[in-house]
Amino acid sequence: MTEPIFYSGSGAYDFQYLDFAVVKYRDDEAWISQHMGIAIPEMATIARELKRLHEQKYNALRTLPRGNFSVLCKAALAVFCFEEKDLQHFGAAAVKGFVSAFSLVPGKVNAKLRLPGQYNQLQSSPVVQLPDGRYFVPICFNLSEAIYESPFYWMNTDSSYASEALRHRGQFAENATPNLLRSVFGTSNVYTNVEVRKTKGRNITDVDVLAIVGNKAVIAQVKSKRLTELAKLGDQERLVEDFKLAVQEGYDQGVLCRRALLDRANRLFINGQEIHLSESIDDAYILCVTVDHYPAVTHQVEMCIWSNSPVIRFL
Numbered sequence: 001m002t003e004p005i006f007y008s009g010s011g012a013y014d015f016q017y018l019d020f021a022v023v024k025y026r027d028d029e030a031w032i033s034q035h036m037g038i039a040i041p042e043m044a045t046i047a048r049e050l051k052r053l054h055e056q057k058y059n060a061l062r063t064l065p066r067g068n069f070s071v072l073c074k075a076a077l078a079v080f081c082f083e084e085k086d087l088q089h090f091g092a093a094a095v096k097g098f099v100s101a102f103s104l105v106p107g108k109v110n111a112k113l114r115l116p117g118q119y120n121q122l123q124s125s126p127v128v129q130l131p132d133g134r135y136f137v138p139i140c141f142n143l144s145e146a147i148y149e150s151p152f153y154w155m156n157t158d159s160s161y162a163s164e165a166l167r168h169r170g171q172f173a174e175n176a177t178p179n180l181l182r183s184v185f186g187t188s189n190v191y192t193n194v195e196v197r198k199t200k201g202r203n204i205t206d207v208d209v210l211a212i213v214g215n216k217a218v219i220a221q222v223k224s225k226r227l228t229e230l231a232k233l234g235d236q237e238r239l240v241e242d243f244k245l246a247v248q249e250g251y252d253q254g255v256l257c258r259r260a261l262l263d264r265a266n267r268l269f270i271n272g273q274e275i276h277l278s279e280s281i282d283d284a285y286i287l288c289v290t291v292d293h294y295p296a297v298t299h300q301v302e303m304c305i306w307s308n309s310p311v312i313r314f315l
Contacts, residue, residue, distance in 0.1 A: 001303065002234040004296040005227070006116040011293030014051070014144035018044040021148040023176065027168040031161055032151055037097025043147045046090060046098050051140045053086060054079055081134040101154075102146055103127040103135060117232030124150045149292070173224045173291045178209045181220065185211040195269040196260040204260045205253070209289075210268075212277065217284040219257045221250035224291040232295075243300055247288050254286035 012020075025032060025040045033039045057079040064075055087095045104125040113120055122128075126142035127135050137143060155165035174192065182190045194207040209220035225246035230238040260266050261284050268275040 001236075001239055001296065001300065002115075002117050002232065004299045005232050008295035008299075010141065010145070011295070012145075014047075014141045017144040017148040018047060020176070021151075024148065024172045025151050025168075027171070028151065028155060028165060031155060031158070031165075035158070036101050036151075036154065038094045038101065040147065040151065042090065042094050043098060043101070044144075046087060046094070047140070047143050047147060049087065049090075050082060050137060050143065053082060054137070054140060077136075080138055081130070081136050083134055099127060099129075099135060101125075101150070102143060103129050105129050115233060117229065117234070119229055124153070169224060169291065173222045173289075174208070176291075177220050177222050177287075177289050181209060181211045181218065185213055185218070189213055191268075191270055191275065193270065194275070196257065196266050197269055198266055204266060205256050207257045207261075210257075210261075212281065215279040215282045217261055217281045218287060219254050219261070219284050220287040220289050221254045221257075222289045222291070223247070223250050226290070226292040227294055239300070243297075246290055246294055247297065247301075250288040251286060254288065258284040258286060 022041050022044055029039055061072075061075055061079065064072060084092075084095050084099065087098075090098075102125050104121055104127070106128060109121040109125070112118075123142065124146050126139065126146050127137050130136050152165060152169060156162050158165075178190050178192050189212055191210045191212070192208070194210045196204045196207065198204050207219055208222045211218040211220070223246050225242065227242050227246070228238055231242045261268075261281050264280050268277070
């Protein structure tokens with residue numbers, strides 16, 4: 001599993017990471033601004049500006065004279081570099097906070113990095129400080145991903161704020177999925193924290209997010225578990241446990257919800273108020289949602305089936 005996890009896709013586009021980061025850390029803005037010297041919206045705006053500068057410098061390469069390879073190499077490197085003065089319109093304090101949060105110095109990091117799957121500091125600090133004062137950003141996408149992922153770990157180092165950050169993370173998980181589904185199914189057709197009851201006093205199961213259109217339903221079960229470093233290194237026991245907590249439990253809960261929804265004797269409630277549907281639900285589709293990118297998840301499903309593991313069960 002180490003190889004497919006290491007080489008798996010990114011899970012999202014760069015603009016999605018930036019857009020979601022602003023929403024994800026909206027309630028943590030005071031802590032981030034105070035401790036990092038820059039807010040998430042400003043980080044996202046600077047990341048977009050750096051990508052624009054890269055494209056602008058690349059297009060300028062066409063005007064370079066031919067035949068001087070050394071000049072071409074220096075110009076090619078410059079495409080991926082920026083100086084603080086390039087971002088001066090954002091303000092000195094914001095730029096200082098940005099490079100402090102996301103830059104590293106070669107030779108002073110990753111002393112213990114030995115294997116694919118281990119934490120690489122370049123993931124959280126994808127801006128490399130060069131000796132001449134410039135900053136090298138080899139892959140702009142990694143910067144967008146770091147803006148989405150890293151702030152939670154910054155806040156987790158503050159023991160007085162860690163629990164609050166964790167609570168906000170849970171709230172983001174609960175709110176992001178219904179908001180996305182509302183843009184597809186309509187606000188009036190999406191419900192959260194739905195109770196499925198056999199009788200008025202007996203709760204059979206709970207649905208995190210439920211979208212209903214006509215006689216069809218979409219069940220979304222949301223988890224905030226991520227793939228741990230041990231699993232990425234190939235520890236099978238840890239891999240199975242991570243998958244169980246991130247995907248399997250959500251799927252099992254979704255199966256239970258689906259069966260309960262299709263039983264026409266059951267009723268749906270939100271905060272004690274019954275939902276009256278115009279049609280009976282005759283089919284429901286299950287979504288397992290994770291807050292963070294879960295690499296190589298489809299391959300893990302396949303491997304669990306191939307190995308005849310009890311981890312995966314299909315309806």
